[in-house]
Amino acid sequence: MSVISGDRREHRAAKREARSGAGPTVAGIEPGVNPGATAKFGLFGEVLTIGLMMTVVALGVVTLPIALAAGIRHLRRFVAAEDSRAGLFWDDVRAGILPSLVVGVAAALIAGVLTLDVVLAGSGALPGGEVIxxxxxxxxxxxxVAILMAAGAWSPQQGWRAAVREVPAAIRADAAGAAYIAAAAVFTGVVTWALAPLFIAGIGCAALAVVAVPARRRRGVHRTE
Structure with a gap:
């Protein structure tokens, strides 16, 4: 009896490992996806590590888009249990930093104008300040949201122009996902406002959100088929 119980326990444990994507396959059990995400503490550590690396690259401000793109690609490789050496992150940065400057400068100018509007509206110098x-x-x-989603679509082969063009269609295809990414952006802004060094964790979490949102949508589609 104890032998049978032991076999059952081993079989259940094997099934859990197979479904997680971290263990060997078991007959009749479909292996899980994203095995790199099964180690929760390991994933948290990777988010902080890549957040620090992204922060270093983003210190130039206009280099924020390539920092996000390289960080998102790194986390995508990590959760898929693919080669996620830090050197590949820096390879992506080197490959995309010069083309990304056009996106970075444009984003910085737009952000500067909008920030100036918010500051002037708060000072009472403009009529209808609350609306502004x-x-x-x-x-x-x-x-x-646009920068995060474009960074998620970027690859060295595709480039920034195609990545930016994909953003409107991606938002229309998954408005709820865009809302999740917006929440991640707000979270990053709030924690950075509360304590500047938390930007490292915030930007890492934002990059992870860009990786996780499409996976959530694919799982939902799979369940309905």
Whole structure:
């Protein structure tokens, strides 16, 4: 009896490992996806590590888009249990930093104008300041979501022009996912405002959100088929 119970326990344990994507396959059990995400503490550590690396690259401000793109690609490799050496992150940065400057400069100029509108609206110097402030904050949020989604679509082969063009269609295809990414952008802004060094964790979490949102959508599609 104890032998049978032991076999059952081993079989259940094997099934859990197979479904997680971390263990060997078991007959009749479909292996899980994203095995790199099964080690929760390991994933958290990787988010902080890549957040620090992204922060270093983003210190130039206009280099924020390539920092996000390289970080998102790194986390995508990590959760898929693919080669996720830090050197590949820096390879992506080197490959995309010069083309990304056009996106970075344009984003910085737009963000600067919107921030100036918010500041002037708060000072009372403009008529209808409350409305202008709301429009300014909304514009900043839309800009943040667009940058995150474009960074998620970027690859050295595709380039930035194609990545930016994909953003409107991606938002229409998954408005709820865009809302999740907007929440991640707000989270990053709030924690950075509360304590500047938390930007490292915030930007890492934002990059992870860009990786996780499409996976959530694919799982939902799979369940309905």
């Amino acid at each position: 402030a709301v429009v300014g904050w909304a514009g900043l949020l839309v800009l943040a």
